Amino acid sequence: ETGVTQTPRHLVMGMTNKKSLKCEQHLGHNAMYWYKQSAKKPLELMFVYNFKEQTENNSVPSRFSPECPNSSHLFLHLHTLQPEDSALYLCASSQFSGGFTGELFFGEGSRLTVL
């Protein structure tokens, strides 16, 4: 079983659809992250949750809505997206203790295409 699991792996949606991305970590970590990776651009941090509390929202449009019901699960709810939102969405987890000192473990990503 992989440490960080993301579903679905691929998603195609229209601009008026509502969908959700799911992430689950089996590593006992207390921090979870959503990153966006677009072609030819660096990974962009979207949201950070420490102990289920959102600690960072990196100026992400409201059409992306995160949810963290517990320290093992993270969702990204999507609605009325734009074609430029097409990207690879990566979930990651880490053990956070007052600062980043360790390793980020990434899921395999959800590749999103918005038509």
Next chain:
Amino acid sequence: RKEVEQDPGPFNVPEGATVAFNCTYSNSASQSFFWYRQDCRKEPKLLMSVYSSGNEDGRFTAQLNRASQYISLLIRDSKLSDSATYLCVVAAGNKLTFGGGTRVLVKP
């Protein structure tokens, strides 16, 4: 100026050769530094942390130059399996910033 900047490459490297590349960062308060590796259409994975005194892990050597604000990665005796994108990651507090990556292609 980008917070973390890398030469995108690609660096075309003959098998067995040595390749080195740098990553510059703009935040002088940065505390921790890492190299991640990302294979095509895969997730990034930690390659190695970068320590102040420099560190080595097998064929990989990482260096940190705080005065000039850059880190470097050197790969010796390149293998075909070293072909990947190498991502520089800089941490300041709990904020991580990724570079755009340097693509390395090792050819027979």
